Amino acid sequence: MNKPSPLLLNVRSTTTITPNMQRIQLQGQGLSSFPTHCAGGYIKLMFTPSGSTDLSSLNEGERPVMRTYTIRQFDYNNHTIEVDFVRHITNDLQCGFAGRWAMNAAPNDTISITGPGLIQGLNQEADWFFLVADMTSLPALSAKLADLPADAIGHAVVHINSEKDKQTLNEPLGIQIQWVIEGLSTESLSETVRKTPWLDSQVSVWAACEFDSMRELRQYFRNEKEVAKENIYISSYWKRGVTEEGHKVIKRSDSES
């Protein structure tokens, strides 16, 4: 991630694209410094400790609260980025700032961000691809699928919160998409992944989702399927019941152990 020098962006538009996903288009002259191919990378949204986006109300020495989101699309000419926010309700008013902001944002609202940061890509030299996502990583997955070679083959398994949260993705013809639907599917994300046919040639794995699911997937891909380190990106994007700060701490101690 670049050294934080916040950019102030304006909300251009906000649309509920599926029942649990809010798409917000943000615009600002400062986006002209973003690299052309930053879709799939991430930004940090900045809030005050009480959840306001007005950083001028931060006290001297007080640090903003940061929340990580994916650049789903970048339009360099119009200085806009598109960010898809999972709509989730947090009753505790001391947290859940980003979800709450996204659900209430209106055109001309402003927010400060830093970034972009880039995440590890897929090893494109592989014989086949296996991608796994939930709704928080669906924007990154959509950018990764669009980047795959046209003749790529493999699987993408995506957990969504309801049937109506399915999205049209730009996947190559040879990539089979399976949707795991909360409350409808009889299997969890990792159970579906385990039942998905496995080819014996060299695979490239990309997986991002909730922390507990990530651990189950890591056990499968790394320990059971023995996918080599250079052919796997696996990360948790959030943890149920824990704020982003708490998740970061858990993630650090998990990777150290």
Ligand SMILES: Cc1cc2nc3c(=O)[nH]c(=O)nc-3n(C[C@H](O)[C@H](O)[C@H](O)COP(=O)(O)OP(=O)(O)OC[C@H]3O[C@@H](n4cnc5c(N)ncnc54)[C@H](O)[C@@H]3O)c2cc1C
């Ligand atoms: C690299 C990266 C990219 C990411 N990109 C995106 C993205 O493009 N879109 C996106 O929606 N998220 C994305 N996330 C996840 C997002 O950063 C977290 O969901 C974050 O915790 C949301 O902040 P918040 O202020 O709304 O809630 P927090 O204050 O962090 O948490 C408050 C409560 O809400 C719960 N919570 C947090 N997220 C969810 C959720 N999705 N569903 C249900 N409960 C939740 C927490 O478990 C906690 O109990 C990304 C994370 C990473 C690491």
